[in-house]
Amino acid sequence: MTFHLTSISGHKARAGLAALALALSSTVALAAEKLQYFTWSGYELPDFNKSFLAAHPDGVEASIFGDDDDAFTKVKAGFRPDIAHPCYDKVARWNKEGLLQPIETKRIKNWDSIFPVFKNLPDLQAGDGKVWMVPWDWGNTSILYRTDLVKNPEASWNLLWDKQYAGRMATIDAVHDTPIVAALLAGVNPFDMTPEQMDKVAAKLREQRPLLSSYTTDMTSVEQALASGQLVAAMTWNASATSLKKQGVPVEFMKPKEGMLTWACGFVMLKDAKNVDLAYDFINSRLDADSGKFLIQSYGYGSSLSTAFAGVAKDELEKLQLPSDPEVMLKSTIFTGPMKQNDDVAKMFEKVKAGG
Secondary structure (H helix, E strand, O other): OOOOHHHOOOOHHHHHHHHHHOOOOHHHHHHHEEEEEEEOOOOOOOOHHHHHHHOOOOOEEEEEEHHHHHHHHHHHOOOOOOOOOOEEHHHHHHHHHHOOOOOEHOOOHHHHHHHHHHHHOOOOEEOOOOOOOOEEEEEEEEEEEEOOOOOOOOOOOOHHOOHOOOOEEEEEEOOOOHHHHHHHOOOOOOOOOOOOOOHHHHHHHHHHHHEEEEEEEOOHHHHHHHHHOOOOOEEEEEHHHHHHHOOOOOOEEOOOOOOOEEEEEEEEEEEEOOOHHHHHHHHHHOOHHHHHHHHHHHOEEEEEEHHOOOOOOHHHHHHHHOOOHHHHHOOOEEOOOOOOOOHHHHHHHHHOOOOO
């Protein structure tokens, strides 16, 4: 249908245009009120923020990144969510680029329930009761292997360098995982390397490259390959061990003598966030004890909240190899803090993967 404004009185035409403009502005306003959340695959589940969705039905839109290096690259290039979910070791890097705004802890209702070991991490404090990241989840990186296909292996990261399993192993395609392990095996501090030490790490990575079927962050594919026997061992996170054990697949999440890697991640608010109040509501919802309990029981990851652990039975935590106090875990693991040469290590890792 075609409308000819000349056939309508000027008054009615202006009124119609005004109504149209109001409707359009209302649509834009509603769109702007949907929180934009940038996170890892699997962390967008509504079960993690039930109280937020009860107050704001359909109030969040999630975008997924492969790892937090990928997230950093996209945000630095101009992508602007309200909230992102990187890990602690990358926060200083995001902050250095001026991407973040501080979060007021007085607006975080369960801030006092967060384990001190996480809320007091270096690089998080922004002064005057503010922080750059609200810790939410933590967990471990280790070797998940088929106990029926790899018989009584030495408890060591060296398993992922064992030539007898060539072509049947995979590792994580991330700077803060595989290169850190290579550094540990090369006798190098993973978090502060000289150029000569980085060469040692590169040599260790080159030694491993022909033995691998893939470098990946697609844990679903890794789990499927382990379940079928296509892979016998892979570097994974807790969630893969939890998932495969629930399926009855004979796997074990190794405790390497060199130490598992322990990581902590959380929520940061972008400097140009358009929905700040919604962002606080979302973070507070994620810090409900039930949200943390769901994280523990579904993925086998640790919650940053002591109140979440209080809701999980001791025997269940033992099956998940998850102590209720993260400081107990950290006595025997390697905590993945910031890497001083992150960009250089990333370039070196890419070169090695490409065959260089």
